[in-house]
Amino acid sequence: MTTAVAVSRHLHQPLSHLLSGSLQVIPAIKSVLQSLNPQNPRTHQSPNPSILNQFSTCLTPNLVVQVINDLTNPYHSLFFFTWASSPSPNPNLYRHSHFCYIAITDKLLSHKLFSLAADLLKTHNKFSDFMVGKFIKAHGDLGHLKWAVKLFHQVRRGEVGDCLFSYNALLGVLVKANRVSDAWAYFGRIVIKDSVVKPDVSTYTTMIRGLCKVGMIEDAEKLFDEMSCGKNLMTYNIIIDGFCKKGLMESAQRILDQMVGDEACPPDTVSYTTLIDGYCKKGEFGNAMRCFDEMVSGGNCEPNVLTYNALINGLCLNGDVDEARRMMSRMRLSGLRDNIATHTSC
Template sequence: MASLSTTTTTPPPFRPPTTTRRPTSFRIHVSTQTESDPSHSSSSSSPSSSIDERTRRITKELEKQKAKEYKERKEMVNRKIASHKAVSVILRREATKAIIDKRNRKKGSINSKKLLPRTVLEALHERITALRWESALKVFELMREQLWYRPNTGMYVKLIVMLGKCKQPEKANELFQAMVDEGCVLDCEPYTALLSAYSRSGRLDKAFSLLEEMKTLPGCEPDVQTYSILIKSCLQVFAFDKVNGLLSDMTDHGIKPNTVTYNTLIDAYGKAKRFSEMESTLVEMLADRNCQPDVWTMNSTLRAFGYIGQIETMERCYDKFQSAGIQPNVQTFNILLDSYGKAEDYMKMSAVMEYMQKYHYSWTIVTYNIVIDAFGKAGDLKQMEYLFRLMRSERIKPSCVTLCSLVRTYAHAGKPEKIGGILRFVENSDILLDTVFFNCLVDAYGRLGCLAEMKGVLEMMEQRGCKPDLITYRTMIKAYSFKGMNSHVKELTELLATVQRPPIKRLKPDF
C-alpha cells in the first residue's frame, strides 16, 4: 500500500490505527439447551424418551421466546400508534382548533389538553431536530396548554438554540422573555443560547451587549463556551481585532480557552492563510496540559496546508499527530484525498482510497464527490464513471456537487450525449437541483456550442423553481457573443439590470 510520505519514490504503507475493530460478523452464541444428566435419569428410561424430553424443553423455551418477542413488538406498535395519534391531533391543532374540538366532542378519547407527555415531547423533539422552527413553536404552545406542563429551562434552551440555527434571533428573544415571565431560573446557559442566536445571524452588536449584560448578573457570568461561540462568529466575518479583544477579556476574567476554542482559532487562521497565528495558537494549545489536541485539531491543520498545496508540510503534520496517538477519521481522509487531487498526485490519492477500504472506513458522499471530481479533472472518464456507479450501488444519493463534476468533465471531453444521460438520470430521481447546477449546465452547453440546449436550460430552471442569477446570464452572454449573436446578447444584457446581486458568502469545505 502506498503512503503519504514524500521521502521515497515508492511510499511505505499507512500505519494502521492503534485500535482494532471487531468484525461485524463476529457473534457469541450461548445455547439455552442443557444436556440431561444420566445420573438423574431413571434406569428404566429409554434413549427415545430422553430425546423427547429434551425436545419438549426446547419447544417450550422457543414458545416462551416467541411470546416475549411478540409482546415486545406489540408494545412497540402501540407506542407508535399513540405517537402518530398525538401528532395527528397536534397537526390538526396547527390547522384549526375547531377541528380538534369537534373531534373531541365526537369521540371523547382525545383531549387537546390531556395529551400524553411522551408523545408531545417526541413530536417536539422531531421538529427541533429537523429545524422546523415554525411547527416546533406551535407544538410547544400546545405543550404549554397541557395540564401536566411545568416550565423547564432546558426545553427553552433547546428551542432558542434551534431558532439560532434557523437565523431567527428575534423569535429566540421572544422565547427568552417568555422563559423569564414563567419564572425559569436564569443562568449562563440560556443567555449563551440567546447570544449564539444573535451571533449566528451576524448581529454581533447585540451579541456583545448581551455579553456585557451577563458580566453584571450574578450567576450568569459568561464561561468558555460563551466566549468560544462569539469568537467563532467573529472569525466567520474576519473580525480578527474583535477576536483578540475577546481573548484578552477571557484572560482578564481568568477563563482559559478549551479544545473547542483552540480548534476554532486554528481552523479560522488556516482558512485565512494566517499561518503565523495558526502556529502560535497550536503551540499555545500544546503547552496547556489541560487542553490536548484532538482529531479536529489535526483536520484543521491538514486542511490549511493541503488547501495551499504544501503537501510535504501536511504529511509531516499527519505523521506527528499520529505519533501523538491521534487517530484519523473519515474527514481526515477526505482532506487528504482533496489535497492530493488538487496536487494531481493520483498515486497517493489511490493509496488513501485503498487504505480506507482496507480498514473499513465507510465512504461518505463527500468522499465520492472528491474522487469523482479529481478523476474527472484528470480526464479519466472510465474511472470517474466507475466511481459514480459504485456510489449508486452503495445507495448513496448523488448531490448537485456530484452532477456538476460529471457535467463539467463531459463538456471538456466534448461529449454532449453524456450530459443528456445525466439529465435523464435527474428526471428519474428526487435530487433537489439548485441554481449552481443549472449554471454549470449552461456553461457546459455554451462550451460545446449547443446554444439551443443552453437556452432550454432556462425552461428547466423555471420548471424546477430556480431563478437565473448574474452568473447564468453572463455565461449565456459570453456564449452568444462568441457566436456573434448580438440580438441575444442585447436582450440578456437588459435582463442583468433586473437580477438581484447575491450576498457575498464565504466558501466552506464540506468535509
C-alpha cells in the same frame, strides 16, 4: 444623556417595565450594556455590573448565547458573559453551557482578541482541543501560519489532551493557504508514522481536498480508498471533482456509482453536476446526457441552474446550438431562471 443618568434610569425601572409590551429580555439587556458601555478590561476599569442582576432569573444558556451573538461590541459580550458566570442572586443555579463558551470565544476571535479569549478559557478551565482548533483557524484566516503551527504543537505536547480538532484545523489552514505539501507532510508524520491522532472523516476529507487542489490525484485516490472511517457526501464530491479536473471520467463515474449503491450517502445535485460538467468538457455529451437522465429519473435530487448551464455550455462548444436552446427551454419549464452564464455559453 450621560452614562450615569442613563444607568440610573435603568436602575429605577422595574424588570416588569423592561419586559412589558414589545420589549423583550434580550433588547433590555443590550440596552443596559449600551448604557454601561464596558471597554477592554485590560485598559479600562469595568463598570459596576449590579444593574444586570435584575436579569438573573431569566438566565438560560440559550439566552446567553443569543445575547453574545447579537451584540456587535465584543467587550459588551465579554462583560455580560463574565457577569453571567456568577450572577447575584442566582435562584436557578445558572451555569454556562459548552455552547456559551463557544459563542464568547467565537465573538472574541472574530475581533482578533486572541489573548482575551485565551485568558477567559484558561480562567474557566475550558481551553480544550476543540477550542484550540478555533484559535488555529482564526490565526490561519489572518495568515498567521506560524502561530497556527505553534498552537498545534502545544496541544500535541499534551497541554490540553487529545489533538484531533486542532490537527484538523491545522490541515484546513495549510490547505487553504496552498501549503498542501506541508499538510501532506504533517499527515504522514502525525497520522501515519507517529499515530498521534486517529483520523476522522474531516481529517481525510481535508487532506483529499488539498491533494486534489494541487493535482495529486493518485495520492488523493489512494487515501480515499484507504479511509479507515466512513465517507461523507463532501468526501465523495471532492474526489469526483478531482478526477473530473484531470479528465479521468471513468474514475469519476466509478465513485458516483459507489454513491448510488451507498444508502447512507447517495449522490446529490453537486455530485451529478460535477460529473456532467466533466463529461461536457471532454466532449462526451452522450455520457453527460445519460448522467443527466439518471439524475432526473432517480428522483433523489433535482438539476439546478449550474447543471443546465454545464449541459448548455457543452452543447454550444460542440456546435449543437439548437439542442442547447431546447435545453434552455427545458430549464425554464422546470421553474429555474437562467443567468448570465446561461446566455454566455453560446
